[in-house]
Amino acid sequence: MLKQFHPYHLVNQSPWPLTGALGVMTMMIGLMEWIYMKSMVMMMLGIIIIIMTMIQWWRDVTRESTFQGHHTLKVINGLRWGMILFITSEVMFFLSFFWAFFHSSLSPSMEIGMMWPPKGINSFNPMHIPLLNTLILLSSGISVTWSHHSIINSNIKNSLLALFMTVMLGMYFSLLQGWEYWSAHFTMADSVYGSTFFMATGFHGIHVLIGSIFLLISFIRMNKMHMSNNHHLGFEAAIWYWHFVDIVWLFLYSSIYWWGY
Numbered sequence: 001m002l003k004q005f006h007p008y009h010l011v012n013q014s015p016w017p018l019t020g021a022l023g024v025m026t027m028m029i030g031l032m033e034w035i036y037m038k039s040m041v042m043m044m045l046g047i048i049i050i051i052m053t054m055i056q057w058w059r060d061v062t063r064e065s066t067f068q069g070h071h072t073l074k075v076i077n078g079l080r081w082g083m084i085l086f087i088t089s090e091v092m093f094f095l096s097f098f099w100a101f102f103h104s105s106l107s108p109s110m111e112i113g114m115m116w117p118p119k120g121i122n123s124f125n126p127m128h129i130p131l132l133n134t135l136i137l138l139s140s141g142i143s144v145t146w147s148h149h150s151i152i153n154s155n156i157k158n159s160l161l162a163l164f165m166t167v168m169l170g171m172y173f174s175l176l177q178g179w180e181y182w183s184a185h186f187t188m189a190d191s192v193y194g195s196t197f198f199m200a201t202g203f204h205g206i207h208v209l210i211g212s213i214f215l216l217i218s219f220i221r222m223n224k225m226h227m228s229n230n231h232h233l234g235f236e237a238a239i240w241y242w243h244f245v246d247i248v249w250l251f252l253y254s255s256i257y258w259w260g261y
Helices: 016-037 041-067 073-105 129-152 156-182 191-223 233-259
Strands: none
Touching: 016 041, 041 191, 041 233, 073 191, 073 233, 129 156, 129 191, 129 233, 156 191, 191 233
16 A cells, blocks of 8 residues: 555564563573673673664654654654553552552561661661752753753754753762762662662662653754654653653652651
């Protein structure tokens, strides 16, 4: 069929879901190899496969939306709902970590000394790096909103500036969290406190990295004039994701860092 009589986009066959799955499997097997055999070869191979898959998959989506015009209003509406459902699933994902934290902290068992934090755990002062990270993420939420309003008003220059600031703040947050982990006086193996702390804050840190990459790709595409005031769905999805990351951090800070201190 040379002509289609519907507004939907029927995607072509793509190898990237398969290569992405193989890359993740290779990386996870390599992670086990790194933990038990101190070799990072397979894990790095998996990471390289994932990065190559991401680059080429994003290239295809960019071509379909910007140059081929496949992202009609119907397709954009479906993609919006897909992003909403994805963020909803992420909410459920983090809810499980908060459930584990409050289950253990509201009624500490005898095995951890019937106190929270458990005896011997020197938790982080919420007024130090955690507070700074909170201010950084709140500032990034303001700057990404500024960028969004700028592109809606066709002010690409201000939108690029604000988006660049947001990416830099995200990277700064990741560096500070890495320093916090490096200076921690407890590990993931230190009772249920260490497990819940590093699982919740660690997965949030991964989401910050993913969100920073998401916004960086939007910055590159905006710089190449792939977006306009009425055609910037990828950027809009990145903003939604970033605001979700901000909100999760506020819950993490208020419960695990501040209340759990």
